Amino acid sequence: MHDWLTGMRGGERCLEAFLCVYPEADIFTLIHVPGTTSPQIDQRVKVTSFLSKVPGIKRLYKACLPLYPLAARSFDFTGYDLVISLSHAAAKNVRVPKGVPHVSYCFTPMRYIWDQAAAYLRGVKYLCALPLISILRRWDFNGAKRVSHFIGISAFISARIRRFYGRSSTVIAPPVRMSDEVSCELTAHEREFFEHHPEPFFLCAGALVPYKKIDVAVKAFNQLGENLWVVGGGPEQPALKALAGPTVRVLGRVSEAFLWECYRRCRALIFPGIEDFGIVPVECLSAGRPVIGIDAGGLRESVVGWRPWLGSNLVPTEHTGVFVPKGLCGDVSALVAAVRTFREVEGDFLVTTLKSRALRFSYPNFFRAWASFVDGAGLMRDPRREGVEQGTAVGARNEG
Numbered sequence: 001m002h003d004w005l006t007g008m009r010g011g012e013r014c015l016e017a018f019l020c021v022y023p024e025a026d027i028f029t030l031i032h033v034p035g036t037t038s039p040q041i042d043q044r045v046k047v048t049s050f051l052s053k054v055p056g057i058k059r060l061y062k063a064c065l066p067l068y069p070l071a072a073r074s075f076d077f078t079g080y081d082l083v084i085s086l087s088h089a090a091a092k093n094v095r096v097p098k099g100v101p102h103v104s105y106c107f108t109p110m111r112y113i114w115d116q117a118a119a120y121l122r123g124v125k126y127l128c129a130l131p132l133i134s135i136l137r138r139w140d141f142n143g144a145k146r147v148s149h150f151i152g153i154s155a156f157i158s159a160r161i162r163r164f165y166g167r168s169s170t171v172i173a174p175p176v177r178m179s180d181e182v183s184c185e186l187t188a189h190e191r192e193f194f195e196h197h198p199e200p201f202f203l204c205a206g207a208l209v210p211y212k213k214i215d216v217a218v219k220a221f222n223q224l225g226e227n228l229w230v231v232g233g234g235p236e237q238p239a240l241k242a243l244a245g246p247t248v249r250v251l252g253r254v255s256e257a258f259l260w261e262c263y264r265r266c267r268a269l270i271f272p273g274i275e276d277f278g279i280v281p282v283e284c285l286s287a288g289r290p291v292i293g294i295d296a297g298g299l300r301e302s303v304v305g306w307r308p309w310l311g312s313n314l315v316p317t318e319h320t321g322v323f324v325p326k327g328l329c330g331d332v333s334a335l336v337a338a339v340r341t342f343r344e345v346e347g348d349f350l351v352t353t354l355k356s357r358a359l360r361f362s363y364p365n366f367f368r369a370w371a372s373f374v375d376g377a378g379l380m381r382d383p384r385r386e387g388v389e390q391g392t393a394v395g396a397r398n399e400g
Helices: 010-021 057-072 124-145 155-165 188-196 214-224 237-243 256-265 279-286 332-348 351-361 363-377 383-390 392-399
Strands: 002-005 027-032 045-048 083-087 102-106 149-152 202-205 228-231 248-252 269-271 291-294 321-324
Touching (some): 002 083, 010 363, 027 057, 214 248
């Protein structure tokens, strides 16, 4: 059970990984727009909710939030032995038959009805939405009670599950593609772009949404006068373009090949927000580039960050980035200071250390962690997929 299938992001790559473990599993989802995800996912979608039939739903699905409870109740899982929901919204709130285990692989409790509602619905919109938010919180809390087992994608999310739902959870980090596993080629136009722009640059990558605080990075690099490339799409893109100074390029959505080329060429990834896990930083580490980000959230678990404000020394054989103090998240001057600190020690980071850190979050490690959880919880395993634990599913996934 997946929230919605309208694009190929981190959650959908996790869904692909679960299909490697359970290749004959059926996919249920609130909304499916065929062709927006991989063929491997498209061919396993069996049931969608009534929301999928709404004209223009790919643009409107976020506005359908009040209808999620009704849509989640519409699924019938009779005849299934195990239900796995991959959820940051409504997927975990489905009802399953009595006696059927329901494992929720939780990306996060729903941000836009819990602690980040004000960031998504600013000003008057937030105040007007408070009664609806209150109703949705009760629905979400009650839905969490019916989950048999919670898995959080990070210790940070495990703490949020405990805070909002009062439930304990196991931590299994999402699988992340390593740089040497990605085989995609630049187009002639993309190669020409890099040839015309050989200058060193820092990189910001990801969805351009408010909580990621990309605007803080843009303001910081306007001050620094350093080159910053911002890649990704989202509602904040026009505002970021208007904010960008002469050294900041807001490139919008790019191809997978272009993104990985940016990882390999950048001086460092700038990660100015607090993330639930953060697949982008791990991808960048796998390409041999360090990360500058906040000492909070999932980044604390994926990046071994240097904390210069504590007076400690950089240890190149251990560190994979530079941290900004948690209390200064959103502070432009703090990010400026972190970048300046990074410039002083830029040559001390070791590519071998960066790549080794990324490997902790590889597909084989994910499959081993899942198998261990399934065994410990006494849940069903598919004996035909034992090779997954040795990483053979990565090849199956790439072929898909």
